Structures are given as structure tokens and as C-alpha cells.
Amino acid sequence: MKKHLSTAYLVLIFGILYIPILTLIFFSFNSENSTAVFGEFSFRWYKELFNSPDTFTALRNTLILAISSATIATVIGTAAAEGIYKMRSKVLKATINSVTNIPMMNPDIVTGMSMMLFFVVVAGILRISYDDMGFVAMLIAHITFCLPYVILSVLPRITEFGDSLSEAALDLGCTPMQAFFKVKLPNIMHGVVSGFVMAFTLSLDDFVISYFVGSSKFQTLPLLIYSMTKKKVTPDMYALSTLIIITIFALLIFSNVRSGREEERRKRKAARK
Amino acid sequence: MAKLIELKGISKSYDGEKVIDSMNLYIRDKEFITLLGPSGCGKTTTLRIIGGFETADEGQLYFDGVEISDVPAHKRHVNTVFQKYALFPHLNVYENIAFPLRLKKVSEEEIKTKVTEMLKMVALVGFENKSVSTLSGGQQQRVAIARALVSHPRVLLLDEPLGALDLKLRKDMQNELKTIQQAIGITFIYVTHDQEEALSMSDTIVVMADGEIQQIGTPTDIYNEPKNAFVADFIGESNIIDGIMLEDKKVKLASHVFECVDSGYEQGEPVDVVIRPEDVDVVAPEKGMLTGKVTSVTFKGVHYEIIVDIKGFKWMIQSTDYVAPEATIGVYIEPDAIHIMKKSKYSGKFGDYSSFSDEIDQLSDADAAEEF
Numbered sequence: 001m002k003k004h005l006s007t008a009y010l011v012l013i014f015g016i017l018y019i020p021i022l023t024l025i026f027f028s029f030n031s032e033n034s035t036a037v038f039g040e041f042s043f044r045w046y047k048e049l050f051n052s053p054d055t056f057t058a059l060r061n062t063l064i065l066a067i068s069s070a071t072i073a074t075v076i077g078t079a080a081a082e083g084i085y086k087m088r089s090k091v092l093k094a095t096i097n098s099v100t101n102i103p104m105m106n107p108d109i110v111t112g113m114s115m116m117l118f119f120v121v122v123a124g125i126l127r128i129s130y131d132d133m134g135f136v137a138m139l140i141a142h143i144t145f146c147l148p149y150v151i152l153s154v155l156p157r158i159t160e161f162g163d164s165l166s167e168a169a170l171d172l173g174c175t176p177m178q179a180f181f182k183v184k185l186p187n188i189m190h191g192v193v194s195g196f197v198m199a200f201t202l203s204l205d206d207f208v209i210s211y212f213v214g215s216s217k218f219q220t221l222p223l224l225i226y227s228m229t230k231k232k233v234t235p236d237m238y239a240l241s242t243l244i245i246i247t248i249f250a251l252l253i254f255s256n257v258r259s260g261r262e263e264e265r266r267k268r269k270a271a272r273k
Numbered sequence: 274m275a276k277l278i279e280l281k282g283i284s285k286s287y288d289g290e291k292v293i294d295s296m297n298l299y300i301r302d303k304e305f306i307t308l309l310g311p312s313g314c315g316k317t318t319t320l321r322i323i324g325g326f327e328t329a330d331e332g333q334l335y336f337d338g339v340e341i342s343d344v345p346a347h348k349r350h351v352n353t354v355f356q357k358y359a360l361f362p363h364l365n366v367y368e369n370i371a372f373p374l375r376l377k378k379v380s381e382e383e384i385k386t387k388v389t390e391m392l393k394m395v396a397l398v399g400f401e402n403k404s405v406s407t408l409s410g411g412q413q414q415r416v417a418i419a420r421a422l423v424s425h426p427r428v429l430l431l432d433e434p435l436g437a438l439d440l441k442l443r444k445d446m447q448n449e450l451k452t453i454q455q456a457i458g459i460t461f462i463y464v465t466h467d468q469e470e471a472l473s474m475s476d477t478i479v480v481m482a483d484g485e486i487q488q489i490g491t492p493t494d495i496y497n498e499p500k501n502a503f504v505a506d507f508i509g510e511s512n513i514i515d516g517i518m519l520e521d522k523k524v525k526l527a528s529h530v531f532e533c534v535d536s537g538y539e540q541g542e543p544v545d546v547v548i549r550p551e552d553v554d555v556v557a558p559e560k561g562m563l564t565g566k567v568t569s570v571t572f573k574g575v576h577y578e579i580i581v582d583i584k585g586f587k588w589m590i591q592s593t594d595y596v597a598p599e600a601t602i603g604v605y606i607e608p609d610a611i612h613i614m615k616k617s618k619y620s621g622k623f624g625d626y627s628s629f630s631d632e633i634d635q636l637s638d639a640d641a642a643e644e645f
Contacts (some may be wrong), residue, residue, distance in 0.1 A: 167326055168359035170346040172373040172420065180345075186363040241485075 003110035003166045021245060028238035045239040058224040064136070065220060067141035076143070077150025077199075080193055082180070083260065084151070087102055087156045104148040112212030134218030141213040142203045149202060150195035152183060157191030158184070189196060197255050222233065275301040276338075277325060277460055285318055292318045294484040295332065300428075300462060305454050307463045307471040310481035311507070316464045317432055319481075323462065324430050325349050352421040353430040356437065359415045360405040364393075365403040366416055373424040373480050391419035394453065401434030411442045415638040416589050418453070428460040434567075435470065439567050447474055472496065479547035480504050482619075501614055505547045512553075512588045513623055516613070524613060529562055531606065535613035545614045550591040552610030555579070561603015574597065580626050587626040 028046070051057055080100065102113055103138040119137045121132045124224035130137075161184060169179035185192070207222040214223055220242070225237055276301040285293040293315040298307050308316040321327040322334065325346030334342045341349060352373075360369050370388045379387075392398050395415035402449055402463060404411060414434055431450070435443045438494040456459045465471055472492040473479050480487040496556050499505035502513050506546075508633035516526035521536035525544050538544060558564045572578075579590040581602065588604070596602055 094624070099577055163359060164355060164357060164359045167346070168324075168355060168361075169372075171324060171351075171353045173347050173376045173424065175347055176345075178376065182362075187361075 024238050025242045025245070027235060028242045030235060033201050033235055044221075047234040048234075049236040049239045050058045052236065054219075055221075055224065056234070058219050059240075061135075061218060062220040062222075064205040065138055065142060069139055069203045070196050071145045072215045073146035073150050074192060074196040077147050077195055078154050078188075080147070080182075081119055081154040081158055083149045084155060100148050100151055102148075103145045104152075108145075108206075108208035109212075111145060112141075112209040115144070115209060116212040131215040131217045134215045137213050137215070138210065138218055138220070141209055142206065145209060146199035146202055146204070149198045150192075153195035153198060154188060157188040161187055169254060190258070191232045194259070197251055201251060205244070205248070275302050277299070277304075277336070277445055278462075279335040280319070280322075280334070281333045283319070283322060283329045283334065285322065285327065285329050291472060292484050293322075293329070298479060298486060300460060301477075302427075303428075303458050303601050304476050305451070305463065306460045306479065307465060307475040308479050308481060309361075309468060309471040309499060309507075310487075311466055311467060315479050315484040316466075319583050320353075320432055320464050323428075324351055324353050327449045328626065330602065338375060350427045351430060352426040352428075354414070354417050354421050356433045356436045358417045360412075360413055360416055360420070362406055364402075364405070365401070365406060366397065366403050366408070366426055369405060370420045371433075372420060377424065387423055388419075391423050393450075394422075394456075395419045402522060410438050413511070414438065414446065418450075422453075422457065425457075425546060426459065428452075428462060429605040430476050431461060431463045431467055434463075435465075435467075443470070450474065463485045472508070480507065482507070494615040497548060498603070498612060499614065499615035501619050501627060502545050502547075502621075502623045503617070503619040505545075505612075505614065506619075510550050511623075512548045512550065513625070514546045514548065514588075515621075516544050518542045518544055518613065519543055522608075524611065527563055527586065531562065532608040532612055533611040533613060534609050535611075538613065538615075543616055545616060547612040547614060548588075548610060550578070550589040551576075553588065553590045553592075554607075555590060555592050555594060556605045558603040560600050560605065562605055564601060564603050567596050567598050567600050567602060570596060591625045594635075625636065 028036055029041050029046050030037075030045070031042035059122075061207075084096055084100075085091060087096070119133055120130055123133055141162075165183055165187070166179050169183040170176065174182060205222060206220075207226065210220050210223055211226070216218065219227075221240065225240070228234070228237060276299045280296055280298045283293055284297045296315075296319065298319075308319055310316045318327060320528075322329050325341075325344065325348075328494075328531055329342065334341050336349070336351075346608055358446055361372065364372065367388055370391055370586055371384050374384045374387060376638055387453075388401075389398070392401065395418055397412060397419070399406070400412070400416075414437075415601050417434070434450075435446050438446060446497060447470060452459070452536075463471075463474065475492055477489065478492055478495050481601050482503050486506045488495060488602045490498070493551065495504065495509055499508060499511075505511045514526045516524045518538040518540065519525050519530060520540055521538070524533050524535075524544065524546060535554065563583050565581040568581055568582050568587065576591045576593050579592055579596055581588045581590055581604070583604070590604065609625065
């Protein structure tokens with residue numbers, strides 16, 4: 001009896017979580033423009049999606065933004081993590097750590113508004129129109145909120161890696177730069193890649209901050225979808241959402257499989273000792 | 274042999290605590306020198322200063338007559354074998370050893386020859402493509418040694434390299450290291466807290482305590498002629514007894530006047546007298562220079578370890594003959610078994626066996642019994 005109850009509970013939870021998503025995926029394959037009637041299975045809305053220039057531009061924008069902000073955030077974040085690790089003063093270390101975490105703790109709406117205000121002021125000083133800053137403003141905003149996640153994912157790796165191998169590299173004739181790239185980086189790569197994936201997905205589905213910072217000249221997918229909901233949502237948005245879900249799901253599987261493999265390797269290593 | 278490395282007035286503190294106190298030391302070319310001392314004596318810090326991983330607060334470091342105090346680690350002709358091996362986990366055995374050569378942009382052909390030569394030397398031929406994490410501790414240490422030697426450094430620093438190995442392997446590796454050092458003819462600076470390791474491998478031993486050098490000498494010098502109570506106690510077992518120099522070659526201890534071979538002390542000068550446990554002969558009470566009561570006897574395989582109470586001071590005697598506990602025995606000591614040392618800050622801290630082994634156990638047993 002108890003077992004049945006717990007199974008039922010599990011089904012209920014997963015139902016609540018996933019039935020809406022499944023419904024959305026289901027209707028994205030509907031040939032009719034209706035949520036009441038299911039005509040037949042078709043890719044009509046997918047075709048329409050890719051024929052609509054607005055959507056396509058937004059998708060392109062979103063990807064460009066996600067890839068570039070994640071890349072830059074990963075580079076800066078890894079360098080920052082290394083810097084924080086090397087700090088001698090414990091007080092300074094703790095301070096910098098909490099300061100970098102602020103964008104993570106801060107409500108998105110506050111970050112978004114403050115960013116917007118900041119860019120408006122900057123645009124005023126530079127005497128350019130706010131709209132012209134579109135991509136750059138968006139890029140800076142996305143890098144900012146992705147950064148703490150990269151640091152959070154890289155710093156523990158660097159701490160775990162320690163100093164002894166870097167010292168060995170220096171001892172064998174590496175310059176400090178070579179020691180980092182030839183020895184440290186290959187060994188903390190897992191953390192760097194996880195940081196990148198995290199930053200990429202965060203940037204991909206960010207709405208609140210983009211809503212404040214974005215301008216009419218640079219629209220991302222979440223912004224486009226939101227603007228469409230003001231009118232009637234057409235099923236091509238279902239198709240788009242389905243594609244996003246599949247992308248995120250693939251990324252999730254990729255990173256889980258990778259960390260699972262690593263876990264296994266560590267266990268094997270531990271067992272040998 | 275020429276001085277290769279010289280430390281002049283080197284001092285180093287961590288958080289206001291002095292780890293090394295104005296240290297002067299020179300190391301000759303092709304020498305096997307060991308920095309020996311208990312943990313926290315500053316030996317590893319000294320090694321790290323020579324390796325370039327730490328900078329001294331004061332003093333200068335010279336290499337081949339040139340000051341290198343501020344030269345970074347990667348520009349020094351010194352390589353290190355670390356206690357925890359520090360092999361690169363993302364590279365296999367071959368690539369680990371080839372690492373320093375690749376930095377120098379040596380040709381692929383030459384790398385191959387050199388790495389193979391090194392693998393032969395450390396008896397790891399056939400392990401080229403293995404991942405370093407699949408190797409045993411001893412094998413990993415061999416790879417570390419090969420990697421440190423492949424670029425022909427002038428000096429090899431070894432930081433307790435055998436610390437993580439088991440006893441049998443440690444003995445084998447000791448011999449191997451000594452053979453390698455003699456074969457390639459470079460300077461080895463070896464750090465250890467294991468006095469036996471130091472005695473069996475070194476040309477020169479530097480005994481350190483509290484950030485200061487206590488004594489520098491050959492293994493026989495250090496063992497036979499310790500400079501103070503610390504060295505005498507740290508290297509092997511020793512009875513260290515308060516004595517008074519009556520005149521040259523005559524010392525009074527435990528109310529008996531002994532002949533000895535040391536001279537050059539003032540008349541009536543208080544001194545520390547070292548007598549090694551194996552140099553004390555057990556004789557019949559009436560024939561003994563001193564008599565005492567046996568308080569404990571422990572069988573150690575090669576010999577018995579006998580603790581004797583002589584006028585309130587507990588001596589340790591190593592003898593191949595059995596003596597019954599509680600028996601009264603006489604002891605006889607040859608003049609050249611007596612070694613006289615000047616009083617130092619370590620006097621009175623070491624060399625008394627009253628708080629030794631069995632008695633301690635009895636005391637703690639009694640304590641434990643009371644609790645129940």
C-alpha cells in the first residue's frame with residue numbers, strides 16, 4: 001500500500017512537471033492552428049517558424065549572444081578564479097568571493113534595471129542613442145550575470161588541483177604562463193567546460209535582464225516570444241519552445257554523462273589507493 | 274671539490290615565526306648532502322628556497338658563484354623530486370619524462386633517445402604508454418626521478434622522496450638513488466627526517482633543529498662525534514649524562530672518574546657526556562665501574578635493550594646477553610666510548626631513559642585502570 005502511494009506521488013509530481021511541456025510539444029506538431037482540435041501530425045509550424053524572418057533573426061541573435069557571452073565569461077571567469085585562488089590575504093579573498101556572488105544572489109529584476117540605468121547613462125555620456133548600444137549592452141549584461149557561475153564552477157577545481165603540480169612544472173622549466181596552459185588548464189578543463197555550458201544555457205534563456213537591457217534593434221528569442229504573447233500566440237512558438245527544450249535537454253545529458261564518467265574515474269582511482 | 278651552492282645568512286619567517294634563522298651553508302659539486310631533522314626544523318623550507326619556490330627574507334643564495342636569490346624557479350639549473358611525486362595526470366609516462374625536453378624544443382628523435390635512456394636507468398622500460406595513475410608508488414617515484422634528471426640538471430633536490438613508500442621498497446630505492454647519483458655524477462640535496470636513511474646514503478649530513486644548523490659532517494662524524502645533546506639524541510640512541518671535566522682526558526660522572534679521549538675543556542667545566550648503548554659492557558657488579566639495578570629488559574631481535582637505574586639516572590644498554598630484570602649489574606665503559614660535548618641549550622632535554630617505553634606503558638595502564 002505504502003509503495004503504491006509513493007509511486008502515485010512520484011507520478012503526480014512528474015506529471016505536474018512534465019505534462020505541460022509534453023502538451024506543448026504535442027501541439028507543436030498539430031497541423032491546425034488550434035489547441036482544441038488536433039488535425040494531423042505535421043511539421044507545418046516548424047516550417048513557418050523558419051520562414052518567419054523575425055524569429056530567425058531572434059534565434060541567430062540569441063545564439064550569437066549566448067556563444068560570445070559564454071566564451072568571454074569563461075575566459076574572464078577562469079582567470080578570475082585563478083586570481084582569487086592565488087590571493088594571499090584571506091580577508092580580501094572572502095570579500096572578492098562575496099562580491100562576485102552578488103549578481104547571482106541579486107534578483108534579476110534589480111540587476112536588469114541597474115544595468116539599463118547604467119547603459120542609459122553611458123549612452124548619454126558617449127552621446128549615442130541607446131538603441132545603438134544594443135548588442136554591446138546585451139553582451140556586457142550577459143557576461144556579468146554568467147561570470148559568478150563560471151567562477152563557482154572553476155574555483156573548486158583549482159583549489160582541488162593545488163600548487164604542487166604547477167610547482168613541478170615551474171621546476172622543470174615552464175614559465176608561469178606555460179605552467180598554467182600546459183599543466184593546470186588541462187587538469188581543470190572539466191570545471192571550465194561545465195562553467196561554459198552553464199553560462200551558455202543561462203544566457204540562452206535569460207528574459208528578465210534582457211528585457212530591461214535589450215533594445216528594439218537587438219531582439220533575442222525570449223524577448224520575441226514575450227512580445228508575441230501580447231498578441232495571440234501562434235503554434236510556431238510551440239515549435240520554437242520545443243526546439244529550445246530539446247537543446248537544453250541535450251546539453252543537460254551531455255554534461256551529466258560527462259560528470260558521471262568523471263565520477264567513475266575518480267572512484268576507480270580511489271579504489272586503487 | 275668546488276662550492277656549487279652557497280647560502281649566506283638566509284632567514285625566513287612565516288607569520289612572524291622564524292623557520293630559518295640566518296643559515297650559512299655551502300654545498301660542493303657532485304656531493305650527496307642530506308638535510309636531516311625533525312618536522313618543522315626548516316629543512317624543507319631550505320630546499321624550497323634553493324629550488325626557487327620560496328624567497329628568503331634575508332640573505333643571499335649563490336649558484337656556481339653567481340647570486341640567484343631573485344631568479345625564478347624555472348630559470349634555475351635545479352630540478353626537484355617531490356614527496357608526492359607531482360606527476361602530470363593528463364600525460365602518460367613517456368610524455369611526463371619528455372615534458373622538460375619539449376619545453377626546450379628538443380627534436381623528437383633526441384627526446385626519444387633521452388627518454389628511453391632514462392626509462393632504462395629507472396628500470397621502467399615498457400611502461401611508456403601507461404597512464405601515471407595506474408602505477409604503484411615506487412614506480413611513480415621512479416618516473417618523477419627520470420623526469421627530473423632527463424634535462425641534466427646540475428643539482429637534484431629530493432624532498433622526502435621515499436616518505437610514502439613501504440619499508441622494503443624504501444631500502445631498495447635508497448640503494449638505487451645512491452647508484453644513480455654516482456652514475457650521473459651530479460649534486461643531490463636530500464631532505465629527510467629518517468636518520469638511518471641519512472646515514473646510509475649521504476656524503477655529508479646537515480643536522481637541523483629549530484631553523485638552525487646543529488652540525489655538518491660525514492655520517493661517521495655525526496654519529497661518533499655529535500656536537501650537542503640534540504644531535505646525539507636524534508642520531509641513534511644515546512645516554513647523555515651530566516659530567517664534569519676534571520682535567521684533560523678525565524671526566525667525572527655519576528660520582529665515578531672515567532678516562533676519556535677528549536681534551537681542550539676547562540678544569541671543572543660542566544659538560545654533556547654521550548655514551549652509546551652498544552658501547553656499554555655488562556659485567557659482574559664487583560667488576561663494574563658503576564653498578565645499577567635493571568628496571569626493564571626488552572628483546573629486540575639482534576640484542577636486548579636493557580634499562581638500568583644508575584644513581585637515579587636511567588641508562589639504556591644494548592647487549593646480546595640476557596640480564597634478568599631487578600638484577601644488580603655492573604657496567605664497564607672503554608675510554609673511547611665516552612664522548613664529551615659542550616653544554617648547549619639542548620642539555621638536559623634529551624638522553625635520559627627514565628620516561629622510556631615500558632614504564633610509560635605501565636603508567637598509562639594504571640591511569641586507565643583507575644578510570645574503571
